[in-house]
Amino acid sequence: AQSVAQPEDQVNVAEGNPLTVKCTYSVSGNPYLFWYVQYPNRGLQFLLKYITGDNLVKGSYGFEAEFNKSQTSFHLKKPSALVSDSALYFCAVRDRGNYQLIWGAGTKLIIKP
Amino acid sequence: DAGVTQSPTHLIKTRGQQVTLRCSPKSGHDTVSWYQQALGQGPQFIFQYYEEEERQRGNFPDRFSGHQFPNYSSELNVNALLLGDSALYLCASSFVRRLRTDTQYFGPGTRLTVL
Numbered sequence: 001a002q003s004v005a006q007p008e009d010q011v012n013v014a015e016g017n018p019l020t021v022k023c024t025y026s027v028s029g030n031p032y033l034f035w036y037v038q039y040p041n042r043g044l045q046f047l048l049k050y051i052t053g054d055n056l057v058k059g060s061y062g063f064e065a066e067f068n069k070s071q072t073s074f075h076l077k078k079p080s081a082l083v084s085d086s087a088l089y090f091c092a093v094r095d096r097g098n099y100q101l102i103w104g105a106g107t108k109l110i111i112k113p
Numbered sequence: 114d115a116g117v118t119q120s121p122t123h124l125i126k127t128r129g130q131q132v133t134l135r136c137s138p139k140s141g142h143d144t145v146s147w148y149q150q151a152l153g154q155g156p157q158f159i160f161q162y163y164e165e166e167e168r169q170r171g172n173f174p175d176r177f178s179g180h181q182f183p184n185y186s187s188e189l190n191v192n193a194l195l196l197g198d199s200a201l202y203l204c205a206s207s208f209v210r211r212l213r214t215d216t217q218y219f220g221p222g223t224r225l226t227v228l
Contacts, residue, residue, distance in 0.1 A: 034216070036219075043117075044156070044203065044219040045219070046217075046218060100146070100161065100171055101148075101156070101158060103156050104155050105153075
């Protein structure tokens with residue numbers, strides 16, 4: 001069965017420090033991988049995606065993610081966190097033979113000044 | 114360029130009632146997907162509509178049905194509401210003709226509360 005795991009319910013980072021939000025997946029074949037962010041009482045906002053090619057994907061607002069096929073991971077990273085990055089982050093995956101996105105449970109990112 | 118819009122923003126219903134939620138896709142998009150997001154959880158896929166037909170369905174009962182109109186807008190209908198149907202309902206649109214690398218863009222959601 002396809003699944004996505006975000007092992008940390010919450011990540012706390014000081015402003016200016018690098019941040020990492022972890023995601024691992026279980027999908028057959030070569031999946032499409034996505035990161036979205038959700039602010040309170042808002043919908044999901046697309047950050048970045050991995051389709052093929054370079055394992056390091058750059059996205060919106062200075063975020064990037066590294067695809068690691070052997071570890072089936074797609075961790076979200078940012079070199080220097082901002083207080084405004086505080087939000088709920090979701091990892092999602094889609095099997096190339098499928099149309100639906102499978103989602104992790106989300107990680108709450110808190111950036112402290 | 115208008116993004117994905119959903120209506121209404123909030124809705125309160127009682128058990129057993131029926132509800133209709135509406136979604137207008139982002140300009141240029143032809144595919145609409147619906148998701149249910151319970152409090153504290155990730156979204157769950159309900160179904161996707163393309164060319165006015167349900168193309169794929171998630172693990173939801175037949176009480177959940179939908180429709181896509183010729184202008185690509187979509188409706189989600191839920192019959193015989195249960196307390197457990199209380200959730201944020203998200204609509205996402207995409208442009209399927211970009212093969213399967215399409216990105217889904219989400220609306221702000223409709224918060225449904227069933228009493």
